Amino acid sequence: MSKNSSLPLNRRFQIQYDTELNSAQLEAVMATNGPLLVIAGAGSGKTRTLTYRVARLVEEGVAPASILLLTFTRKAAQQMLQRASDLLDRRCDNVAGGTFHSFGNLILRRYAPALGLASNFSILDRVDAEALISMLRKEAGDTAASHSLPRKHTLANIFSRTVNKMMPLEDVVYDDYPHMTGELEAIDKIFQAYHRYKKENNFLDFDDLLVYQLKLLKNNPDLRHRISSAYQYVMVDEYQDTNAIQARILYLLTGSNQNIMVVGDDSQSIYAFRGANFRNIMQFPEMFPGARIITLEENYRSVQPVLNLTNSIIEQAKEKYSKQLFTRKTGGNLPLLVDARNENEQSLFVVDRIQQLHQQGIALNQIAVLFRAGFHSFDLEIELTRSQLPFIKVGGFKFVESAHIKDVLAHLRVISNPYDRISWYRILLLIAKIGPASARKIYESVVGEGVGLAGLQTVEMKSAAAAGLKRLKDLFSMLDTHEMPLEKIGETVIDYYLPILKDRYDDHPKRAKDLEQLVAIMERYSSLVKFLTDMALEPPNTAVDDTFTTGKPQEDRLVLSTIHSAKGLEWHTVFIIWALDGRFPSSHALIKDGELEEELRLMYVAATRACENLYFTYPNQVYDRSLGIVLNHPSRFIDMMPDDILEKQSAGPQSWY
DNA sequence: TCACGGAATATTTTT
DNA sequence: TATTCCGTGA
Numbered sequence: 001m002s003k004n005s006s007l008p009l010n011r012r013f014q015i016q017y018d019t020e021l022n023s024a025q026l027e028a029v030m031a032t033n034g035p036l037l038v039i040a041g042a043g044s045g046k047t048r049t050l051t052y053r054v055a056r057l058v059e060e061g062v063a064p065a066s067i068l069l070l071t072f073t074r075k076a077a078q079q080m081l082q083r084a085s086d087l088l089d090r091r092c093d094n095v096a097g098g099t100f101h102s103f104g105n106l107i108l109r110r111y112a113p114a115l116g117l118a119s120n121f122s123i124l125d126r127v128d129a130e131a132l133i134s135m136l137r138k139e140a141g142d143t144a145a146s147h148s149l150p151r152k153h154t155l156a157n158i159f160s161r162t163v164n165k166m167m168p169l170e171d172v173v174y175d176d177y178p179h180m181t182g183e184l185e186a187i188d189k190i191f192q193a194y195h196r197y198k199k200e201n202n203f204l205d206f207d208d209l210l211v212y213q214l215k216l217l218k219n220n221p222d223l224r225h226r227i228s229s230a231y232q233y234v235m236v237d238e239y240q241d242t243n244a245i246q247a248r249i250l251y252l253l254t255g256s257n258q259n260i261m262v263v264g265d266d267s268q269s270i271y272a273f274r275g276a277n278f279r280n281i282m283q284f285p286e287m288f289p290g291a292r293i294i295t296l297e298e299n300y301r302s303v304q305p306v307l308n309l310t311n312s313i314i315e316q317a318k319e320k321y322s323k324q325l326f327t328r329k330t331g332g333n334l335p336l337l338v339d340a341r342n343e344n345e346q347s348l349f350v351v352d353r354i355q356q357l358h359q360q361g362i363a364l365n366q367i368a369v370l371f372r373a374g375f376h377s378f379d380l381e382i383e384l385t386r387s388q389l390p391f392i393k394v395g396g397f398k399f400v401e402s403a404h405i406k407d408v409l410a411h412l413r414v415i416s417n418p419y420d421r422i423s424w425y426r427i428l429l430l431i432a433k434i435g436p437a438s439a440r441k442i443y444e445s446v447v448g449e450g451v452g453l454a455g456l457q458t459v460e461m462k463s464a465a466a467a468g469l470k471r472l473k474d475l476f477s478m479l480d481t482h483e484m485p486l487e488k489i490g491e492t493v494i495d496y497y498l499p500i501l502k503d504r505y506d507d508h509p510k511r512a513k514d515l516e517q518l519v520a521i522m523e524r525y526s527s528l529v530k531f532l533t534d535m536a537l538e539p540p541n542t543a544v545d546d547t548f549t550t551g552k553p554q555e556d557r558l559v560l561s562t563i564h565s566a567k568g569l570e571w572h573t574v575f576i577i578w579a580l581d582g583r584f585p586s587s588h589a590l591i592k593d594g595e596l597e598e599e600l601r602l603m604y605v606a607a608t609r610a611c612e613n614l615y616f617t618y619p620n621q622v623y624d625r626s627l628g629i630v631l632n633h634p635s636r637f638i639d640m641m642p643d644d645i646l647e648k649q650s651a652g653p654q655s656w657y
Numbered sequence: 658t659c660a661c662g663g664a665a666t667a668t669t670t671t672t
Numbered sequence: 673t674a675t676t677c678c679g680t681g682a
Contacts, residue, residue, distance in 0.1 A: 073671065101672045125672080134676095151676070153667090206672045241671095273669065373668045378673060435659045463658090537672070564669050586668060602669080658682105665677080 013059050015087060021045075021052060028261075028294045029053045032060065032233070035254075035288035036261040037281070041325045042310070042608035043301030043570065046263055047080060050237060053261070054084040054095055057233055064094035068231040068253075072238040074098050074537075076568075080237075096231065100246050101206055102537055104213035107227060108204075114220050115212055117202070120529065122417055123536040124198070124205040127401050130156050131422050132203075136193045138436075140186055150180055150187065157274075159191055163207040164243045164275025201419065210245045217252040228255035239264035239284070243275040251287060258288060266321050267314050270564060270602050272594065282321070299325045301570050303332025306614050309645050310607045313637055317600055334644075335607075335614040337579070337634060340651040343619045347383040349651040350575050350617060354389060354558060357573055357613075364390065366572035368559040370606045372584045376577060377560050384558070391558040394565045400535050404501055404511040405518060409535060411493045415479065416528050418452040430500050431468035438465055471496065486531060487522040494519065563606045574610035576603075579638065580618035582631035587624060603637045617651065 017026055025045055028038045029052045040046035050069070058064055071077040077097035084092035098106075105123070112119045124132065134152040150158070158177060162169045169191055173184055180187065198205065204212065217224045234254055236242070239262035242250075254260045262284060269278030285291045299307055307327050314320070340346035354367055371377055377393065384391050400409070407430060410423040417423075421443055428439040442459050449455030453476055461469050475496045479489055494515050501515075502508045525531040559571065578584055585599035607614060616638060622631045633639060638646060 099672060104672095123672095126670090151666090153676085209672075271670075274671080375667070375673070381673090433659070437658055465659095562669065564671095583668095588668065598669095660682085661680090663677105663679095666675090667673100 013056075015052070015055055015059065017052060017056065021049070022298055024294055024296050024298070025049045025052070028296070029056050031261075031292055031294070032057055032062075033257075033259055035258050035284075035291035037239075037284045037291050037293045038261065038263040038296065039281075039293065039321050039323060040263050040265055040296045041299060041323055042265065042268065042605075043299040044296035044325070045298075045300055046237075046265075046296065047083075047568075049296065050235060050263060051080050051083045051087060053235065054080065054092060055088040058084075058088060058091050058095070062233060064091050065096060066230060066232040067095045068103070068234045069095060069097040070100055070103065070234070070236045070250075071097065072099065072241060074102060076237060100213075100242075100249065101209045104209035105533065105537055107216065108209065108212055111216055111220075111223055112212075114223060115216055117204075117212065121202045121204045122413065122420065123209070123533055124203050124422075125401070125536040126156065126206070127406055128203075128422055128536075129205045131426065132197060133159070133190065133194060135422070135425065136190050136197065140190050140193070149183055149190075150177070154180075155187065155190060158187065159194060160207055161273075161275055162191070163211060164245065165277075166244050201421070202417075210243075210249065214245050214249050214252070217249060224252055225255070228253050231255075232257065233259045234261070236260075236262040237264075240266050240269035240278045240281045241271045241276045242280050244277055244280075247277070247280045247283075247287070254288075260288065267317065267601055268567065268605050268608075270567070270598060270605055272598050282319075295321070295323050297323050297325055299327045300329075301611055302327055302608065303329045303612055305332045305334050305645075306607070306610050306612070309335045309614065309638075309641065310604060312641060312645055313600065313607060314604045316637065317597060317604075319597070329611075332612055334647045335610075335616070337638060337641075337646050337648045338615060338617045338651045339620045339634070339648075340617060341620055343379045343622070344383070345651055346577060346617045346619050347380040350380060350577060350615075351383050351387050351389065353575075353615070355387070358389075362572055364556050364558045367575075368561060368566065368569075368571040368573075368609065369575045369577060370561055370563050370566055370609065371577050372563060372586060372602070374562055376583070380577065381560070389558055390556060391560050393560040394562075402511075402514065404497075404505070405514060407500075408490070408493055408497055408515060408518060409532070411475075411497070412489070412528060413532060415453065415476075415489070416532055418455070419447055427472070430497075430504075431465065431472060433463060433465040433468060434461075438463075442469070486525050486528060487519050489528075490519045490522045563602055566609055567605055570609050570611055572611050573613035573615070574606070575615045575617065576606050577617050578619070579603075579616040579635045580622060580631050581633040581636050581639070582624055582629075583618075583622075584635050585637070600637055603635065616646075 017029060021029060025048065028036065028049050038049065040049070054067065054069065057067055069077055069080065081092055081095055081097050109119050112121065130152045133155050137149055137152055137155060140149065158172055161176065162172045165172065169188055170184060173181055173187060198208065231253065236250065250260070264281050266278050266281045269276060272278065285293065304327055307325055311325060338349060340349055350369060357367060358364060369377065369380065407426065410426040413420050413423040414427065424443045425439045428434050428442055438461065445459045446455035449458060456476055457473055475493065479492060498512065501511055505511055522531060584603065585596055589595035589599045618634050620632050624631050
């Protein structure tokens with residue numbers, strides 16, 4: 001059927017919006033012009049609403065490329081646009097979508113010179129940034145009198161928080177790392193050096209992608225106008241987890257038409273520790289006067305007893321948009337709080353209950369165990385393995401962050417940027433008999449020659465290191481042909497690297513398989529720079545673990561996850577382990593009010609993942625070394641719940657054995 | 658200057 | 673669990 005404006009109004013649209021959406025969702029989809037804030041409660045069809053809204057705009061004739069959808073992860077954007085395409089047609093593929101960071105990369109590659117930056121900057125991922133910080137830390141440590149500088153990981157956190165909260169370093173250290181105030185001077189020195197180094201070497205870390213993006217929009221009205229008029233409609237997902245910089249970027253990005261829609265749930269803001277400010281969502285109506293506010297309150301996920309409990313949890317929050325979630329899903333069991341005598345008894349209870357559920361026909365991938373911190377599941381993992389229950393742990397190390405992948409990538413990065421000191425150090429330290437001192441000498445010699453990669457050929461080592469260095473020289477002279485396709489370069493580097501891999505890692509067969517994966521990914525690229533950028537910005541999201549366990553059917557694996565990684569997901573049955581006061585909320589959060597609130601929201605996010613069954617467990621006698629006391633109460637967020645909201649039980653052998 | 662081993666230590670995570 | 677850090681000996 002051809003489309004034609006003379007058709008009756010309802011025939012102009014392929015999608016039956018009014019029957020496929022509830023009234024609040026429909027309102028949010030149809031309100032396409034002007035600022036709009038959608039408060040979307042847990043399980044209220046937020047993704048559905050965004051998807052239909054994209055489709056609606058396209059159906060109305062808005063050019064897809066002038067719609068911008070910003071999300072928390074690039075995967076979320078891909079999924080939504082895919083669903084919009086399925087709903088309507090391929091036109092939705094042309095909608096611009098991604099994260100604030102990938103969008104920043106896009107416009108900075110084009111307009112970097114306006115900031116005095118080179119367009120071919122390299123992106124430092126977290127591992128790279130930490131490697132650089134570690135280097136600077138060592139240099140500072142040599143001169144500083146103090147012996148107890150924070151670890152590189154901690155330093156990276158401090159720096160990132162400083163940038164994302166737009167606060168002075170001093171304040172961040174005083175507020176969040178009070179025990180390190182003694183080292184403030186040294187920390188600041190490393191921070192300055194870090195900045196200087198990035199500038200001099202044309203490196204941008206993740207935070208810089210936001211910082212420079214904001215700078216660009218702020219200082220260049222012409223460019224701002226050009227960019228903002230290219231995107232007539234802007235939508236932002238997970239707005240509660242944006243930070244101060246992102247809010248300002250958004251403000252500048254939204255042109256005079258102010259066709260901006262943000263979606264979020266203030267009750268699910270759980271990223272303050274890295275600079276997110278959930279008040280952004282509260283302040284949206286002030287930033288965009290006249291903003292319409294729509295609240296999605298019907299929950300399609302959980303049964304009433306689960307919802308009763310989650311509503312009771314979030315009632316304890318001091319500062320929030322009020323909303324009352326309701327569900328039409330009837331039946332369901334009361335959530336259960338189980339106390340165990342120790343960690344192992346907790347694990348045994350969970351294993352036993354999962355086996356029961358599995359026998360009742362619940363698929364393992366419909367069951368999840370959630371926890372506050374990654375190491376909380378160690379004991380459980382042992383018991384699951386012993387019981388031969390297959391599981392997958394999400395979160396944790398990513399494919400591209402693992403050492404062996406980074407090793408190979410470092411060789412490629414040196415080809416791309418011959419003066420990349422971090423990568424040079426990395427590959428040189430892999431060679432036997434070369435340590436930091438030799439690496440430094442070699443690097444300085446390469447830079448001194450000023451002829452790029454070829455500078456390595458003239459470096460001579462007299463010591464035992466010469467043989468290893470010769471192999472590296474041979475590798476790079478072999479690669480000098482720029483005619484090679486990317487995957488061929490990759491294979492050559494890997495051939496060189498395999499002996500090193502075997503020597504360093506006992507589990508080298510597993511890691512070698514990852515390297516094969518890497519070559520497969522390289523086949524899709526023709527440009528080395530593009531490949532390296534994507535590896536930093538849009539890495540394949542498979543965990544290392546996933547690449548070699550593909551033999552097992554995915555659908556039959558239990559899910560273990562940190563609560564942060566579980567955001568947006570749902571399961572038939574959810575276990576929340578370590579619901580122990582002092583662990584959850586973490587004892588770290590007890591000192592500060594704001595942090596305790598965030599812990600509460602985290603508990604809310606965890607509990608709202610459950611559709612039918614919800615279990616809380618906690619070990620009852622845990623000595624906390626840092627506090628010097630025994631923890632023996634359930635999490636304060638659920639401790640006082642009445643029995644008709646939360647049932648209590650002991651995990652002692654007599655009650656379930 | 659480098660390699661090795663043992664001890665200490667770890668909130669949460671995306672880009 | 674796994675990674676980082678530091679001291680020691682070659």
